[in-house]
Amino acid sequence: MYHLDPNLKIPLHIQLYKAIKREIISQHRVGDKLPSIRKTATLYHLSKTTVEAAYAQLYAEGYIESRARSGYYVSELYFDAFEPEETSGATPAKITEPVRYDFFPAQLHTEDFPLKTWKRLCTRETNASLDFGAYPDGQGEEILREEIARYLSHSRGVRCHADQVIVTHGFIDGMELIAKLGRERYQRFGHELPGYHIAHKIFGAYGYRTTPIEVGRHGLRLEKLRHSKAQVVYITPSHQYPTGVTMPITKRLKLLAHIQSIDGLIIEDDYDSELAYYNRPIPSLQGLDTTGEHVAYVGTFAKALSPAIRVGYLVLPEWMMAIYRKSYDAHFARVSLITQRTLAAFMHEGHWDRHIRRTRILNQKKHQAMREALIRHLGDTFRIVTEGAGLAILIQPRASEFDWQRLKQVADEKRIAIYLAKERSGGEFEAARMGFGGFRLEEIDTAVAAFAECWMKIKD
């Protein structure tokens, strides 16, 4: 008996057809006679038309054959009987109205990408000296790792050799690798709250017990960390996500001492350190770890160069590299050879340094424009919570009551995409993240004016 349900959304003749098809495939009794259309209709309380439609479909697809004046029989199932249903491969086009203003905080403007240089280098690097027939170095091309190590050493105070660098395709990729490599030593993972929402999911999936650890005015609360017994702790010390706090040096040293004392691991996510507008970028915490054993450093090219090239990197302690070298991950590169070679050339010839300087100046201007536009259009209804770095200014209303969800709704109706801190950070901290990187400098004022219309509606 097939189970057919008239309450399902799937039409009965399709249900019947699928049920019979499944039976034919699983039982595979060539030559069996199917019950007549009338009989099946009676048995399942279906109309004759319904059963006819089901049989016709089975016939069309070659599952059954019809014999004159006799009825339907199960076909012998050659491969041809299993030709796929008509699929064009194409998806129906989605019709959605485009967003007018997008305040996404992790975005750059495509015009700020050094397209000409990149293209030139890419063309030059795509040549017969590359081996397209072999698996490239799983860790990443050595010349790229050397450039990354040199850059991090000079600009970020990271202590590293090219041997400790692994080229990844982004944050998740790198974090998953750390989670895998750390499994033998560690079971307990701590993460900032509020904090970037993905980190603990990644470690949770690899079986770690994860605990949120409160972020205070100076970053992670150390007493909470100690109390949590976390062995691995994920932090964004240079520019805390999302609060923007920079962890002071004394606290960094204390944190490091604690992690050293328990033989634990700090994962330092230095995601947008290139973009500091008020002071020089804070040197990395990794560089403070003179033991070289207790910090895994995570970085990316997404925030200052392009999120579309999909390149990030890790700097791992030597003991972790030793595990890595024995793992299957060591054999397979995570980024296309051409992309790696292009980026290596880009760095080697000084374009990267120039690009960072240019990007910093450009985004400093955008930052300033955003600041001024907010003051102009929101007046005294708001306060700035975080500024001076990255690709967004975070704001909160001065009013004590504020319906954030309605703000989001109203903005949505006006096709303005806004982003709230809590959505991706958890905890109690809430703010609107006013991203400026994706706009042209001259667009910012208009965008904020449109946003202000929504904001002013809510604060009343």
Next chain:
Amino acid sequence: MYHLDPNLKIPLHIQLYKAIKREIISQHRVGDKLPSIRKTATLYHLSKTTVEAAYAQLYAEGYIESRARSGYYVSELYFDAFEPEETSGATPAKITEPVRYDFFPAQLHTEDFPLKTWKRLCTRETNASLDFGAYPDGQGEEILREEIARYLSHSRGVRCHADQVIVTHGFIDGMELIAKLGRERYQRFGHELPGYHIAHKIFGAYGYRTTPIEVGRHGLRLEKLRHSKAQVVYITPSHQYPTGVTMPITKRLKLLAHIQSIDGLIIEDDYDSELAYYNRPIPSLQGLDTTGEHVAYVGTFAKALSPAIRVGYLVLPEWMMAIYRKSYDAHFARVSLITQRTLAAFMHEGHWDRHIRRTRILNQKKHQAMREALIRHLGDTFRIVTEGAGLAILIQPRASEFDWQRLKQVADEKRIAIYLAKERSGGEFEAARMGFGGFRLEEIDTAVAAFAECWMKIKD
């Protein structure tokens, strides 16, 4: 007290220096006086020179300062004190003698890569219409997914829409994604033995209970599979790795029926299906699953185009896609935008179809050359276990006793890289995997002649 160990490979003065440095950083007591050199030497049974060397290093790095006629004191630790040690970023060059002949079975010859076409398309696709400021579609560019769906549908009998395709950067990436998405439903994973050695490690790392399932003359033994209670089973049905068995249609249908009946999942790894030389490629098992719910299909461009571009793909059942769309993975592309666009254009304009035909013919010739060279140089000392597909012919000795490890050693001494089945497959099946894809056609005979010298030594 510091723990110093004269039996370690690290010199004692470095051990002492590191221990003091760690103490200074963790305790951070500015102005504390260090014990005199003589005192420390006595305390730890060290020579004065050893202690002097340690102190000198600490001094040079700014951790301690010297006061005239008084001794050494802990410095106040500004950032500057933590400038990284001199690291050039460069790695000392490795001096290894190059391999003369490499029989790696998953290799193509770089000259067989369509470099000119690829370069032309890459240059054309790298243009201002791409958004370099934004995160690309996490699932992969739609135009590439459509091309992959169309190709799989026509050439491999896979039932799919672009909506079900996820662009990955390779096998591990795709398998990890399946492991993550399947976690809520499944706990027990079965894999072929012998079989590709990485699959079960990936699922094991995500907490699945993994069980090897014996491969017989017609592929996976179904009674063993049933007995294992595995819910997810990883197989290579078109060209079993490493035995080369093709699973017959009736067995495929039975396997499918079993998995459907337990609401389980087959992971079909169709890694080198393009390369069949004796018959037409076997249509995919995925295409037999008329329910569309019980097969996850894994494919790659590494075997027929290039392992250096790092592109693979998944075709997942709709229920799995629903989980995927809610996951963090859905937001982040795994392959660079330019690589994706170049590959999409390559496929759309017919180059991929032409390339497959060309590659198949070319490797068919190499396959034939390998076959003839083996017969010529090994005479009646061997038998072919697997041939007719992929990038290697598998051979075994006719002699009942054979020291495989010595073969490997002897080959190594002659700088010939050979690959044995068991190393990457487990189980009892052993064979030499004579890869031909990485050679030029005319090199094969010479390579096999060199290999034969080693082989003949062992079989005596």
